[in-house]
Amino acid sequence: MRISPVGKAGKDLCGMTGSARGPAAGDKTWTVLELLKWTTDYFSRSGIDSARLDAELLLAHALETERLRLYIDYEKPVLPEERDRYRALVQRRARERVPVSQLLGVREFWSLTFEVTRDVLTPRPETETLVEFALSKAVAVAQDSDSVSPFRILDVGTGSGAIALSLASELPLAQITATDLSKPALQIAAANADRLHTRERLRLLEGDLFQPVASERFDLIVSNPPYVARADIGSCPPELSHEPEMALFAGQDGLEVIRRLVAEAGDHLSPGGWLGIELSPEQTERVEEELVQAGFVDVERRFDLASRPRVVGARWPMK
Ligand SMILES: C[S@@+](CC[C@H](N)C(=O)[O-])C[C@H]1O[C@@H](n2cnc3c(N)ncnc32)[C@H](O)[C@@H]1O
Known part of the structure; x- marks a missing residue:
């Protein structure tokens, strides 16, 4: 985004x-x-x-x-x-x-067509950076592991399902769960899963961050959470007023949801599992510090097509 x-x-x-x-x-x-x-x-x-x-x-x-x-x-x-x-x-x-995506009712993402309405954030090209990060980590973790159980992925704040369904299209054996606080968004994600013939491989759950998966652990957690600072509302393009506030804004500094994600993610990652978060480039250093404080290791950045840091990833320690 x-x-x-x-x-x-x-x-x-x-x-x-x-x-x-x-x-x-x-x-x-x-x-x-x-x-x-x-x-x-x-x-x-x-x-x-x-x-x-x-x-x-x-x-x-x-x-x-x-x-x-x-x-x-x-x-x-x-x-x-x-x-x-x-x-x-x-x-x-x-x-x-009104954004073109909402006038057409669809948007291309990861070469797939997603239904888009006012109830979901229109998937942005820079979010493909997070999909690339997730795929690279899925391959790395699968190579390191001698487990025969399916690779478990969690997408927190799935919206239209753009990230979860792109990963489902690339990783046919993965078990994918996606959560969102917004029921209307989950309905769009379900419709997109139907349209992309991946509904039976996607578990959609409603609730706040990790609350719907309270006692579960995953090999990979990805999230493109809301990260716009309320303080910046005046400089946002007018098109944003057609997208859900819940998908965009996260407190005065934009970090309210990311901070909670970082603090809670360790309880839901298997040893050696990865967390990837999309953010605004200027938030990168703050989030990297939060990850280290929360106990993560191997913190890394991924860059979008404009060469700006767009994803921060980190690994939950093996022990
Ligand atoms: C920036 S949008 C990302 C949508 C989609 N993943 C994408 O990349 O296009 C953030 C999503 O997180 C959801 N969300 C916001 N706060 C949340 C929370 N506390 N728990 C779960 N989902 C939340 C919003 O409803 C929205 O669908």
């Missing part, structure tokens, strides 16, 4: 200048390319960074086609009813700043 400050503060997000001459006008025939150009300009003026990409994704959705197909169909006229569908999406994106 990357939370970047609003880049274009002061822009009029509702500035629909030109809309009367845009796709709203009823008589003109618009081609695919004309619509894309108009919308890209409109989105840019509305302060949306990924203007062209968003325009393409929404138009492809309205036309019920693939995004790349638009390039072949540049000169094709768009039918009035298709344009009406598109205009409704464009307005919600620009005026209400």
Whole structure:
């Protein structure tokens, strides 16, 4: 999850200048390319960074086609009813700043398609760093161990199920448990598990952090917990207001949930098991210190595609 400050503060997000001459006008025939150009300009003026990409994704959705197909169909006229569908999406994106993922109802993560609603955090590309960390540790622990019992993974705060289900797709023999405090989020995770044909391999439990797995231990625990500081709320992009607060904010410094995770994780790890936590880069050193104080060893960092520390991992000692 990357939370970047609003880049274009002061822009009029509702500035629909030109809309009367845009796709709203009823008589003109618009081609695919004309619509894309108009919308890209409109989105840019509305302060949306990924203007062209968003325009393409929404138009492809309205036309019920693939995004790349638009390039072949540049000169094709768009039918009035298709344009009406598109205009409704464009307005919600620009005026209400609804994330594209929620307008489409899906988001790609780890090359899998996840259903996304207002009840879950939209999976972010940087969270794939945590999936990579988990896979590398699953292989390492399995190689070190002579146990024949299945590899046990716990995903705390599973949301859409992005991490747990990506791991399920890669580790067919692993036993995966995922928890969340939010019942609606767990319903989305279950729907995603059905959609990805992994429902029978995923145990979904409702409750606070480790409470639903009180007496259990795991070989690997992963979590992308809420980690935005309440103090930073004013610099969050407007799109965040469409995502659940419970998925984003964790006290004044953003560390309220991570601190509890670190303090309690040792009681749920088997000897030599690993913990991996996604965080905001500036929280890295604080969390590394907390891990050492809690008794963890072999603390390490993993970096996202922007080369920023994004995951901190640590091992529970063998004895
Ligand atoms: C940042 S979202 C991560 C969602 C998903 N794992 C992902 O990476 O896209 C954090 C999730 O943790 C859940 N959560 C927040 N506080 C929690 C708690 N105390 N116990 C369990 N889950 C919690 C939220 O409901 C939300 O689904």
